[in-house]
Amino acid sequence: MCGIWALFGSDDCLSVQCLSAMKIAHRGPDAFRFENVNGYTNCCFGFHRLAVVDPLFGMQPIRVRKYPYLWLCYNGEIYNHKALQQRFEFEYQTNVDGEIILHLYDKGGIEKTICMLDGVFAFILLDTANKKVFLGRDTYGVRPLFKAMTEDGFLAVC
Numbered sequence: 001m002c003g004i005w006a007l008f009g010s011d012d013c014l015s016v017q018c019l020s021a022m023k024i025a026h027r028g029p030d031a032f033r034f035e036n037v038n039g040y041t042n043c044c045f046g047f048h049r050l051a052v053v054d055p056l057f058g059m060q061p062i063r064v065r066k067y068p069y070l071w072l073c074y075n076g077e078i079y080n081h082k083a084l085q086q087r088f089e090f091e092y093q094t095n096v097d098g099e100i101i102l103h104l105y106d107k108g109g110i111e112k113t114i115c116m117l118d119g120v121f122a123f124i125l126l127d128t129a130n131k132k133v134f135l136g137r138d139t140y141g142v143r144p145l146f147k148a149m150t151e152d153g154f155l156a157v158c
Contacts, residue, residue: 003048004060004073006124008133009154010042033059037071037126045073045124061126064093067102069129074098076121076143084116101125110134124157 037043047060062072081097084090090103101123104113110125113136120142125134135157137145148156 002060002075003046003158004075004122004124005046005048005158006044006073006126006133007154007156008043008126009152010044010156033061035061037128040128043126045071045126047073062094062096062098062102064099064102066091066093067106069127070102070105071126071128072098072102072123074101074121074123076119076123076138078117078119078121080116080118098123105134110136 033045033047035045037045045061060073062074063070076098078097078100081100084100084104085092088103088107090100092099097119098121101113101117102125104116105125105127117138120138120140122137122143122145123135125136126132127134133155135145135147137143146158148154
């Protein structure tokens with residue numbers, strides 16, 4: 001049970017943002033990361049981790065060398081990640097099942113990615129190259145995903 005959190009367009013100072021991210025600390029007692037997105041003011045991710053898979057590379061947001069413009073925070077399980085990895089011959093950098101989201105998105109876009117995933121999950125995917133944010137979750141909503149968006153473009157997700 002991890003906790004994912006992100007703000008886009010926040011005018012709050014860094015300490016206020018970090019305190020906000022700590023409100024979901026109960027979701028992951030093993031580790032915490034708070035990270036600003038390089039080159040994007042008022043854009044940050046927070047992650048509370050329950051370390052079950054890949055203790056070395058499992059922290060989030062997940063970023064891999066092949067896609068430096070993609071940032072991913074997710075919670076849940078992608079049941080078919082190994083089958084998809086083999087089918088498309090993706091080279092993983094981590095042992096994290098959510099890494100498949102990055103590879104699929106780069107290969108075919110967000111709609112094809114969502115159609116291929118089997119599991120229970122919620123995610124926040126930031127594509128800095130195209131200046132887009134995508135939110136996704138499993139069809140049945142097993143993993144909750146909450147968002148707040150204002151008319152002036154502020155987006156909060158957890």
